Amino acid sequence: MRFGLLAFPLALFVVNAAGAAAEKAPPPYTLTEVWTPIPPVVATPVGSVPSDAIVLFDGTDLDAWEPVQPNGHPWRIEDGAMVVIPTPAPARPCDQQTKRAFGDIQLHAEFRTPAVVKGNGQDRGNSGVFFMGLYELQILDSTNNPTYVNGQSGSVYKEHAPLVDASRGPGEWQVYDAIFIAPRFSADGKLLSPARITAFQNGVLVQFNVALTGPTPNGPTYNLPKLPPYEAHAAKLPLLLQDHRTPVSFRNIWVRELNLPDTKS
Numbered sequence: 583m584r585f586g587l588l589a590f591p592l593a594l595f596v597v598n599a600a601g602a603a604a605e606k607a608p609p610p611y612t613l614t615e616v617w618t619p620i621p622p623v624v625a626t627p628v629g630s631v632p633s634d635a636i637v638l639f640d641g642t643d644l645d646a647w648e649p650v651q652p653n654g655h656p657w658r659i660e661d662g663a664m665v666v667i668p669t670p671a672p673a674r675p676c677d678q679q680t681k682r683a684f685g686d687i688q689l690h691a692e693f694r695t696p697a698v699v700k701g702n703g704q705d706r707g708n709s710g711v712f713f714m715g716l717y718e719l720q721i722l723d724s725t726n727n728p729t730y731v732n733g734q735s736g737s738v739y740k741e742h743a744p745l746v747d748a749s750r751g752p753g754e755w756q757v758y759d760a761i762f763i764a765p766r767f768s769a770d771g772k773l774l775s776p777a778r779i780t781a782f783q784n785g786v787l788v789q790f791n792v793a794l795t796g797p798t799p800n801g802p803t804y805n806l807p808k809l810p811p812y813e814a815h816a817a818k819l820p821l822l823l824q825d826h827r828t829p830v831s832f833r834n835i836w837v838r839e840l841n842l843p844d845t846k847s
């Protein structure tokens with residue numbers, strides 16, 4: 583009986599200690615919750631651009647741009663659009679490039695091929711967005727306009743045909759939203775990782791994380807029998823818009839510089 587009286591408070595202590603331990607232990611589901619680091623806030627106001635975007639053309643001026651050729655001319659602004667002034671052959675086309683250089687970016691660019699349809703194949707509504715001035719996401723009036731599929735609208739020129747043809751017709755505004763990851767080179771110029779592009783045309787996926795074999799052929803490399811290989815270059819280079827002798831229009835161009843966790847060199 584005396585033994586039993588002692589055992590009762592001891593039993594209470596054991597029960598309380600077990601209860602306290604149970605209170606301190608985190609619920610299992612919290613073990614999979616991550617609270618830091620807190621992602622930075624990017625405001626996304628309706629009808630405007632993300633707060634961390636670098637606006638390259640908002641319809642008012644060409645201050646962010648310059649002709650690639652030193653003696654080249656700027657394009658013109660018409661009704662809030664930046665319009666290619668086509669350079670007649672055989673003079674060298676007058677591409678425009680950003681004054682600022684970029685590496686990995688998210689791009690938004692709206693474009694419109696001419697409403698008046700002229701020419702066929704690559705000579706109809708041709709322009710292009712050249713990431714780093716070297717890697718082209720093609721712009722072409724692809725409506726009822728057969729051409730090689732790795733050169734149609736939405737292609738990474740001569741490297742990757744688009745997954746689907748999401749083109750709108752001539753004279754209609756279209757949208758490219760794209761992710762470009764720059765190639766990485768070692769200090770001695772060897773390719774560590776290729777350039778990559780993911781792109782949406784008018785909200786439809788046309789390129790998914792495709793790896794580029796090198797620069798897309800253009801200018802002096804256009805007539806090569808095979809695609810040009812990589813040559814080591816700077817980590818950041820200007821974005822370029824192509825004069826392909828067609829009055830293609832652009833508006834609402836912005837980029838966001840990316841610093842993705844798995845692409846840091």
Ligand code: MG
Pocket residue numbers: 708709710718720721824826
């Ligand atoms: Mg082009």
